Structure formats: C-alpha cells, structure tokens
Amino acid sequence: MRFSFRPVEGAFYELFTRAAHNLVRGTELLNELSLPGVDVQSVSERLTEVEHDSDAITHELYKKINSTFVTPFDREDIYSLGSQLDDVMDHLEAVGNLLYLYGLTKLPALPRELHELVNVLDQQAKLTAAAMPKLRALKDLEAYWIECNRLENDGDRAYRMLLVRLFSGEYDALTVLKLKEVADELEAACDAFEHVANTVETIAVKES
Template identity: 50%
Template sequence: MVRFRLTPRDGAFFDLLAKTAVEVVRGTEILTRMLGSDRTQRLELAEQLRAAENAADETTHEFLRRLNQTFVTPFDRDDLYHLASSLDDCMDDIEEAGDLIVLYDIGTLPPGVDKQVSVLSRCAELTAEAMPRLASLDGLRDYWVEINGLENQADRAYRHLLADLFRDEPDPISVIKLKGVIDALESAADSFEHLANGIETIALKES
C-alpha cells in the first residue's frame, strides 16, 4: 500500500544525520584500534577520536541551526531534536571512553571490554545504514529490533565486567579507573538504544 504524507521530506535533515552517523562509525573503529595499542599509539588515536567527535559536533550544530530556521519540518520538531541529540550522545560517550583510557594511563584493559566495543561497532554500523532510510521510514523495524538485542548483550557484558573487576582487581584506584571506562562504554550502548527507540516512535507516529 502506498502511503501519502502531507509533510514535506527535507532531505538535508536526513543527510546531516547520516553524516554524523559516519563519524560515529569512525569513532568505534578508532576505539577498537585503541584496545590493541600501546600507550604511545593511544595518544595519537585519542587525537583522531577527538577529531571525529568534533566533526560530529559540527554536523549536529548545523542540523540544529537548520531545525531552528525551518518552519515546516519532516517530523515533529521535538522528535528531530531527540534524534540529533541521541546520535550526538553516542559519539560523546565513545569519545569519553577513549579519552579516559589515555587520561587514566590504563595499560591492559579487561578482556570483556572488547565485547563492549564490538557491540558498539555493530550498533554504529546499523545506525549509519538506518539514517538514510529515515526519509521513507521503510525497512527500519529490523534496525531497532537488532539494536535492542545488542543493548541487552552490552548490559550482560557490563555486569560481568563489573563482577570480575570487583572480585579480581585488588587495587581500588585501578577499579575506579577501569570502572570509568566501562561505564562510558555502557552509556554509549544506552545512547544507541535511546536513538533506536526514538526512531521506532517516529515510525509509529508516521505510519
């Protein structure tokens, strides 16, 4: 069945979201490389991650400027703001995790951290694939279902990491440092889910 919409679809909004999502993918790729790098390499990678976060910020600001200047928007104005801010949160959390690894001068990360980062990488890929489809809202259900499943995986990895950390790490300062990184990664997974939930809400409103 063909669906007719009276609200115009301004492609610039979706292009900007897609552009931001590309930087989020870049951020997860850099974060993945940080896990297997030494301290010196991590300094350079942290700069690259910061550059990706700055690029995402610039695109988000451009999105918000356009949103404030546009009288008729493709979706509800609050929904569009939620999409942009949630996507920005994903990037901010990823950058925070990488920054803490460097600032805390962490050597070896717990084995479970790679599971967290792997989940974030998949979330970023799915998100980047989904953004261009917002214009039509077609074929998005699989996206938010898989994101929700990935967030559940991230929750389980987070709980196991904390349990192992509190049981096996004797140094309380190390516990605090590692928990900061683990918490930032968990927050990123939550941000991806918030974004997916927002897209699901829009799809239901517009159906």
C-alpha cells in the same frame, strides 16, 4: 490514496546520516586500542576531532530546524534524534580520553569484557549508520531497532561481567576505580544507541 504535506527536502536525512557515520568512525578508533603498539594519544586525539565534527553537525541540524517552516517530521523528534546521536559520540570520546589520561593501556592487558563492550558498540554503530538513510522512506526499519535493542542487552551482560571481574581482586583499588569509570561510559554509550533506536521507532509509528 494518502497525501503527505511533509517536505521532501533531504538535508535533515543527510545530517542524521553524517552523524551516524561519525559513530562508526568512533567505534573503529576504539577498536584500534586493542592493537599491539597502538599510539593511544593519537587515538584519543582523533576521537576528539570526530566528536568536534559531530558537534558541528548537531549545530547545523538545529540551525536547519530553526530556519525550516515545515519539517519532514515532528520538530521535537528531530531535536531528540540529533541530540541522542551526539550523546553517543560524547560517550565514545570519553572512553578514549579516559583510557589515555588514566594510562590504562599500559596494563598488561585490558579486560576482555571491555573489548566485548566495544564490539557491541561497533555493531550498534554500523546498524545505526545503515538505518539513517531509511528515515526518508520510513521503510525496513523495524529490524534495526529490534537488533539494536538486542545488542544493548548483550552490552548489559558484558558490563555486568566486567564489574564482576573488576571487583574480583585482580586489580588494585585505584585501577578498579579508573576502569569502572571507563566501563560506565561504555555502558552509557550502549544505552544511548538504544535511545536512538527507540526514537526512530517512535518516528516510524507516528508517520505510518
């Protein structure tokens, strides 16, 4: 029989779960940008509020690490996972802020491929939120990181098609520069979700 000297105290798992649920809130807010008559300023401001809450969760996580003698798994992995979840939220907030500040929602329509990227992020966020509570038992997680990586590949394809459209001559040069910055943040968010999944895989392998 295998014995574990790891603590069963659940504060770390709860913090990871809260951070992941904020990512779902973030992608849901980005999805609102496709609705007719949406208040873009309100969406941007609410994204900033969610990002501030995520920052607070990350600081709480770091404080918990520094005040805990024995952690559920390696400290560097806890730091890494907390930081990566926060990175995703930073990219989501940047997307909302740039769309508002650049006035891009005043275009006749945002590129379809941009909405496809947001849809990929929404799926990744929901997968991640469902996976975080499973860290406690470290079971039934393989399907999560496999699917999250597959979705990242979908995001890469949508990003490349978005670039093709941006440089097709459909938009003026200044609009292309603005949309390209938004596209880069969306693609970075997809990558950041994959980094979270890879860290979860690393933790599961180490602790198995």
